[in-house]
Amino acid sequence: MMSSQIIPSLSAAELADIDAEISHAPYKAAVAIDALKIVQSYRGWVSDESLKAIAQHLEMSPAELDGIATFYNLIFRQPVGEQVILLCNSVTCWIKGYEQIREQISQHLGVGLGETTTDKAYTFLPVTCLGACDKAPVMMVGDELHEHIDRNDLTQIFRSREQAQ
Amino acid sequence: MSTQLNDPLTRPLTKNIREDRRPTDMAAYEANDGYQSLHSTLGKRSPADCLQIIKDSNLRGRGGAGFPTGMKWSFVPMEDATPGHKYLVCNADEMEPGTFKDRWLLECDPHQLIEGMIISAYTLQADIGYIFIRSEYLLAAQLLREAIADCHAKGYLGDNILGSGFNFELHVHASAGRYICGEETALINSLEGKRANPRAKPPFPQVSGLWGRPTIVNNVETLCNIHHIVQHGAQWFQNLGIGSDAGTKLYGISGRVNKPGCWELPIGTPIRDIFALAGGMEQGYELRGFLPGGGSTDFLTPEHLDLAMDYDTIGKAGSRMGTGTMIVLDDKTCAVGFVKNLVEFFAQESCGFCTPCRDGLPWSAQVLDDIQQGRGTSEDMNTLARQIGFIGAIGNTHCALAPGAMEPLASGIQYFREDFERHLNNGHCPLCHEHNPKGKHDSQHKGQQGVSQGVAS
Numbered sequence: 001m002m003s004s005q006i007i008p009s010l011s012a013a014e015l016a017d018i019d020a021e022i023s024h025a026p027y028k029a030a031v032a033i034d035a036l037k038i039v040q041s042y043r044g045w046v047s048d049e050s051l052k053a054i055a056q057h058l059e060m061s062p063a064e065l066d067g068i069a070t071f072y073n074l075i076f077r078q079p080v081g082e083q084v085i086l087l088c089n090s091v092t093c094w095i096k097g098y099e100q101i102r103e104q105i106s107q108h109l110g111v112g113l114g115e116t117t118t119d120k121a122y123t124f125l126p127v128t129c130l131g132a133c134d135k136a137p138v139m140m141v142g143d144e145l146h147e148h149i150d151r152n153d154l155t156q157i158f159r160s161r162e163q164a165q
Numbered sequence: 166m167s168t169q170l171n172d173p174l175t176r177p178l179t180k181n182i183r184e185d186r187r188p189t190d191m192a193a194y195e196a197n198d199g200y201q202s203l204h205s206t207l208g209k210r211s212p213a214d215c216l217q218i219i220k221d222s223n224l225r226g227r228g229g230a231g232f233p234t235g236m237k238w239s240f241v242p243m244e245d246a247t248p249g250h251k252y253l254v255c256n257a258d259e260m261e262p263g264t265f266k267d268r269w270l271l272e273c274d275p276h277q278l279i280e281g282m283i284i285s286a287y288t289l290q291a292d293i294g295y296i297f298i299r300s301e302y303l304l305a306a307q308l309l310r311e312a313i314a315d316c317h318a319k320g321y322l323g324d325n326i327l328g329s330g331f332n333f334e335l336h337v338h339a340s341a342g343r344y345i346c347g348e349e350t351a352l353i354n355s356l357e358g359k360r361a362n363p364r365a366k367p368p369f370p371q372v373s374g375l376w377g378r379p380t381i382v383n384n385v386e387t388l389c390n391i392h393h394i395v396q397h398g399a400q401w402f403q404n405l406g407i408g409s410d411a412g413t414k415l416y417g418i419s420g421r422v423n424k425p426g427c428w429e430l431p432i433g434t435p436i437r438d439i440f441a442l443a444g445g446m447e448q449g450y451e452l453r454g455f456l457p458g459g460g461s462t463d464f465l466t467p468e469h470l471d472l473a474m475d476y477d478t479i480g481k482a483g484s485r486m487g488t489g490t491m492i493v494l495d496d497k498t499c500a501v502g503f504v505k506n507l508v509e510f511f512a513q514e515s516c517g518f519c520t521p522c523r524d525g526l527p528w529s530a531q532v533l534d535d536i537q538q539g540r541g542t543s544e545d546m547n548t549l550a551r552q553i554g555f556i557g558a559i560g561n562t563h564c565a566l567a568p569g570a571m572e573p574l575a576s577g578i579q580y581f582r583e584d585f586e587r588h589l590n591n592g593h594c595p596l597c598h599e600h601n602p603k604g605k606h607d608s609q610h611k612g613q614q615g616v617s618q619g620v621a622s
């Protein structure tokens with residue numbers, strides 16, 4: 001596909017944020033990861049359309065950019081829920097009951113790992129050690145870290161969020 | 166509990182850290198002698214002097230390998246024939262399973278890292294710095310960005326810092342999540358916006374790193390030490406350690422202990438003393454073994470409790486001090502499950518560059534899963550032994566990730582063979598059942614791939 005045929009689909013805000021990164025980089029493609037994260041922060045994920053638009057803006061091929069995007073665990077190339085649940089499955093959290101907690105969350109939300117709830121509220125993902133092993137077991141819901149999730153009724157974490165909406 | 170701050174001369178790294186983990190802002194930092202090293206060093210002491218102090222101090226890198234920092238820095242060309250940027254990079258990727266020490270320093274005292282980085286950059290005459298921080302450390306990244314802005318306002322960062330003629334710009338780069346980014350040459354590729362595959366060495370980053378320019382990558386804890394050493398001297402730092410190593414070390418314990426946590430102690434503190442700070446084992450649990458310094462170190466056992474936690478002593482005992490954060494294996498946890506969890510982690514996080522790691526680690530994980538699920542045979546133990554011999558040998562793989570994965574596996578089989586035998590002979594293990602009554606094991610990899618791969622691919 002010729003680049004002129006691609007319809008740019010980045011917002012002015014996204015472009016401004018990406019250009020701010022480019023301003024202190026030696027060449028545009030150097031900010032590939034920042035750009036992917038910026039677009040994801042506005043849209044929740046990186047669609048094929050967005051990917052092509054970013055690649056065009058950074059003067060690189062979409063294939064190369066996709067190779068980068070899919071390398072990193074926290075760049076989402078599929079739509080995710082409003083909040084992403086990152087449940088730590090590394091060794092200390094595993095010792096402290098990860099498998100049971102995973103089952104409880106699955107049952108409560110009706111989804112397995114890698115899936116999004118039908119109401120699009122949550123995507124449930126495993127994550128490697130969150131660097132909070134002294135508070136294990138832990139998970140992140142959106143931007144927030146929840147510690148010792150075995151001690152509290154963890155469905156409360158989701159319920160209180162649902163009530164807030 | 167006490168709200169008193171630690172003694173700055175014996176616990177320099179945590180002198181500003183309070184129990185409630187409240188972040189130290191510019192005012193609080195400066196009130197406790199913060200940026201004094203900056204004032205007394207820039208333009209007042211030569212970079213060569215500073216480098217000599219770091220060399221004499223015997224500081225060793227706190228990121229895991231323990232390489233002498235002064236020696237590493239001495240390879241950076243100081244009279245560069247081709248003028249251009251030099252880079253200082255802080256490795257704040259902290260993704261080694263069981264490691265939670267850098268988060269503490271970053272969240273509680275961001276200015277300490279920044280002062281350490283300014284003095285380091287001055288010593289190396291680096292003009293641009295990056296803090297490469299893992300994606301999930303959102304609070305730390307935000308605090309660092311605020312602290313950097315405060316430093317600009319005070320003239321501690323930017324052009325002509327404190328009138329010394331020295332310029333230093335510092336940027337925070339948040340990663341997008343991949344353990345291999347912590348390997349320093351992979352980190353450099355990632356900073357360049359690429360996939361994080363490690364680079365071949367030589368050339369070493371000190372000579373040709375970020376964008377082909379001289380680059381030093383150091384761990385958060387390493388860099389936090391620098392300005393204290395320059396301010397108080399090499400001898401002071403040497404005296405802080407108990408044995409042959411110098412300084413203090415952040416030690417941590419997680420697992421079934423009463424008070425999991427992290428403490429700054431003299432390097433070389435006996436392991437038993439660290440366990441005592443953690444309040445010993447939880448009631449009803451007994452200590453069977455522990456990984457001394459994160460997920461890629463070899464098991465040690467209760468008979469090693471009186472060893473000093475320093476690089477050489479732990480090395481002689483057949484393991485590595487690594488990051489200094491220990492993970493405890495208790496008597497209600499099966500070593501097969503413990504090791505399988507780690508090997509699955511390394512298999513998932515393999516960057517895919519070389520065959521023994523990309524194809525070997527998933528194979529090891531599969532064999533371990535077969536054994537755990539009761540499908541294993543004694544031939545599987547031979548297969549694991551062959552894999553350990555091949556993947557674990559330094560030099561067969563492009564970087565240290567794959568050999569690191571073999572450390573808990575090899576030592577786990579060595580010390581806890583009875584757990585493997587139980588699975589092989591009985592096909593069922595009460596300890597594993599306890600962990601996962603329904604016996605459902607989702608592959609870690611599968612869950613992750615759910616969204617990081619595109620729909621079409």
Ligand SMILES: Cc1cc2nc3c(=O)[nH]c(=O)nc-3n(C[C@H](O)[C@H](O)[C@H](O)COP(=O)(O)O)c2cc1C
Nearest residue numbers: 226227228256258259260347348349383384387565
């Ligand atoms: C797979 C792998 C992951 C690593 N992860 C980290 C990390 O998260 N943080 C870190 O400081 N060092 C990590 N290292 C070590 C770095 O490569 C490098 O040695 C270190 O950052 C140097 O800093 P230091 O000399 O101050 O210890 C890792 C090494 C490997 C092989």
Ligand code: SF4
Nearest residue numbers: 516518519522563564
């Ligand atoms: S050992 Fe693993 S992580 Fe390291 S380069 Fe090879 S494939 Fe990549």
Ligand code: FES
Nearest residue numbers: 088093129130133
């Ligand atoms: S193992 Fe879960 S936070 Fe470290």
